[in-house]
Amino acid sequence: DAKTTQPNSMESNEEEPVHLPCNHSTISGTDYIHWYRQLPSQGPEYVIHGLTSNVNNRMASLAIAEDRKSSTLILHRATLRDAAVYYCILRDGGTGANNLFFGTGTRLTVIP
Amino acid sequence: GAVVSQHPSRVICKSGTSVKIECRSLDFQATTMFWYRQFPKQSLMLMATSNEGSKATYEQGVEKDKFLINHASLTLSTLTVTSAHPEDSSFYICSASRQLAKNIQYFGAGTRLSVL
Numbered sequence: 001d002a003k004t005t006q007p008n009s010m011e012s013n014e015e016e017p018v019h020l021p022c023n024h025s026t027i028s029g030t031d032y033i034h035w036y037r038q039l040p041s042q043g044p045e046y047v048i049h050g051l052t053s054n055v056n057n058r059m060a061s062l063a064i065a066e067d068r069k070s071s072t073l074i075l076h077r078a079t080l081r082d083a084a085v086y087y088c089i090l091r092d093g094g095t096g097a098n099n100l101f102f103g104t105g106t107r108l109t110v111i112p
Numbered sequence: 113g114a115v116v117s118q119h120p121s122r123v124i125c126k127s128g129t130s131v132k133i134e135c136r137s138l139d140f141q142a143t144t145m146f147w148y149r150q151f152p153k154q155s156l157m158l159m160a161t162s163n164e165g166s167k168a169t170y171e172q173g174v175e176k177d178k179f180l181i182n183h184a185s186l187t188l189s190t191l192t193v194t195s196a197h198p199e200d201s202s203f204y205i206c207s208a209s210r211q212l213a214k215n216i217q218y219f220g221a222g223t224r225l226s227v228l
Contacts, residue, residue, distance in 0.1 A: 043219030102156040
């Protein structure tokens with residue numbers, strides 16, 4: 001599986017936008033970019049995913065670079081409940097396998 | 113929708129005993145269920161993938177005789193940690209994917225296992 005690189009930690013002020021970067025320079029043409037987040041002492045939660053085009057849903061937006069070697073998860077207005085570890089994961093859409101391999105993620109701290 | 117329930121949320125047991133963890137998809141049929149393990153301050157590690165009615169596929173390094181997985185129905189998978197030892201103490205998390213959205217996994221809240 002192609003690897004992703006994320007900053008270990010980031011901070012944001014409450015009610016401000018947050019841009020969480022992810023590098024995936026070895027991404028293949030069939031890899032989907034998935035984002036999950038894990039709140040303290042809980043299981044992960046699906047946030048968003050995309051292939052080539054930018055995606056929006058009620059939780060976040062996903063901006064994908066034109067060469068697909070990087071992407072950014074955007075939380076439009078951070079709340080205290082958004083404090084979590086955010087994982088950027090590549091899933092191979094070509095094999096049909098749905099396994100997710102989690103990296104170390106980015107720990108987001110939201111400052112009141 | 114897409115709720116996954118995991119039980120128990122916490123278990124403390126003596127060394128040498130076996131512990132069963134249940135994972136249920138409450139409002140959908142889960143074609144595939146996954147089991148992960150997470151040690152403190154570390155990321156999730158996939159242990160095995162199971163499809164209903166067939167044997168689980170274990171990741172390299174995971175002992176299938178130690179971590180027994182049964183996926184007897186489309187809504188229930190169980191993980192049994194046999195002859196648990198203190199080094200098996202960890203946070204065990206299951207997830208499930210549905211037929212119509214196989215690429216998204218819905219996770220349970222996790223089970224914290226402490227082996228004394």
